[in-house]
Amino acid sequence: MPLTAVENARNLFIRRWGEMGASWGISRTMAELHALLYLSNEPLCTDDVMAQLSISRGNASMNLRELVNWGLIHRVHRRGDRKEYFEAEKDVWQMFETIIRERRRREVLPIVETIERCRSIVEAEKKTLPATLRRTAEEDQKRYADILEFCEVMNSIFNLVSRVGKTGVRPLAKALGKLAG
Amino acid sequence: MPLTAVENARNLFIRRWGEMGASWGISRTMAELHALLYLSNEPLCTDDVMAQLSISRGNASMNLRELVNWGLIHRVHRRGDRKEYFEAEKDVWQMFETIIRERRRREVLPIVETIERCRSIVEAEKKTLPATLRRTAEEDQKRYADILEFCEVMNSIFNLVSRVGKTGVRPLAKALGKLAG
DNA sequence: TATTCTATTCAGAACCTTTTGAAAGGACCG
DNA sequence: CGGTCCTTTCAAAAGGTTCTGAATAGAATA
Structure with missing residues (x-):
């Protein structure tokens, strides 16, 4: 299934944000994760980000935690769902x-x-x-x-x-x- | 020969400046070089910085060039001396x-x-x-x-x-x- | 031109960071 | 409880960056 233009633009932005982060001393993946969540309209879970960025579970887990430590994203819980979701500060x-x-x-x-x-x-x-x-x-x-x-x-x-x-x-x-x- | 307090302070500053640079996406050595030249009252040559920071000639050469590219230091020439000297912007x-x-x-x-x-x-x-x-x-x-x-x-x-x-x-x-x- | 002095380059080595994946941990459910 | 689902941890591997030092180039001198 081909990507829509909106998705293409998102990927473009995510990759560049990652590169920029890298040159400012933030790991590429952490910055990409941040970009992904910044653009996302609803909270995403670990499996979502693993799939979207093609990264391992451990990597996703660590970088999500680090972003939470920075205060740039926060955990979101949903009734009847054991998974943890993450949401970025949008302002x-x-x-x-x-x-x-x-x-x-x-x-x-x-x-x-x-x-x-x-x-x-x-x-x-x-x-x-x-x-x-x-x-x-x-x-x-x-x-x-x-x-x-x-x-x-x-x-x-x-x-x-x-x-x-x-x-x-x-x-x-x-x-x-x-x-x- | 023991270091004077002034020298100790310089080394302290140089090391920290290097660490800070590293966490902002600038190589440690480049930042240390910058700190060294910032503190130095007169221009230093490549051999000076090699000795003071214990780094190789190649390393010194590359990082000095990079600092010149950034515009943070500039080359200084002295009459009757083939060596190139470097001086940092002090403001x-x-x-x-x-x-x-x-x-x-x-x-x-x-x-x-x-x-x-x-x-x-x-x-x-x-x-x-x-x-x-x-x-x-x-x-x-x-x-x-x-x-x-x-x-x-x-x-x-x-x-x-x-x-x-x-x-x-x-x-x-x-x-x-x-x-x- | 040959010699000397200095600067630059770059392949390989050393070092550091990031990523993986499997194992352990913990929480909820039936 | 034991099983399921999800998260976290961490040692080892991969991947990247930085550093070295010897070779190369260049420029001034004799």
Whole structure:
């Protein structure tokens, strides 16, 4: 049975979403699964996704769990059916907020902590250093501080964007436009 | 010879930066190289980075080239020295702009193109479809449109932020504080 | 031109991630 | 209970990515 155009388009999207995920450090399959569920009008069960993506049960199970951990999909139960179904968050802005929040927690916080530690390590030694080396120490501290400041500003931008949410993004963009002159 | 605290801090930072890069889809070594050059006060040559990161010549060469392609470091030549030296962009906002611009070109544009294609594939078939299937087609189109809209808004936010960023971070942060109330 | 110094390339090795499938676990049902 | 249905786990295999180092190329010097 030939695929309909709608199905063809879905497959196209799923594959590209998978590729994009891969280049952003998310496993291809996990991203494809997410795309599949994002497009699907009703919740799908493990067997559905196994069939649609041609992957094994174990693979499906693990990646579905991981997506649940990320908060991008959730489990759905149906009366009189033992199977578990999965449904994706469909609001793109909510999706974005979830992704950023998770990545911040997993990947940004560790580097921020490390940089703060680096600063204080250098700070501690600085006093004991002769003038030439002290100069280097201060330059390093400046570099660390620059990244920390960047992180803080990005953080407020993200908080602001997520607070105003999907309804308010356009007004926000306008406000920023005014600031930018 | 024992490492100074400044050197210890550098190594700490370099390793973490590498890990972070890895989880964002950039090879660990490339990110470490970038961190090393970001911290370094003067340009380094291939042998310097080989020694400091304990990597092979080929590895150093390839990753340095890749960083040059990204626009995150540039080649520096010295009179009377055949070696090539490399120097990193030190302005964090400039760095950010470069990274986003490149990722947009490499990873966002392809998915945007694909989604536009998906939309028109569905659009073309929609007319020939009976009412029930047409409903599905329209829902799919909505999903595609939502992502495209998101990309457009993010795009303008990025443009504005990077415009403001160049002239100075502090005014932006202050303004955001006011907006956030 | 031959020599020296440096940069690049790339096949194979090493390493890391992802996937499979079978076994174990757990929940519900009769 | 024992059987059925579904999920999870995990060791081994497959598949991918990154790294090495020796060969190659190129460019400046003598």
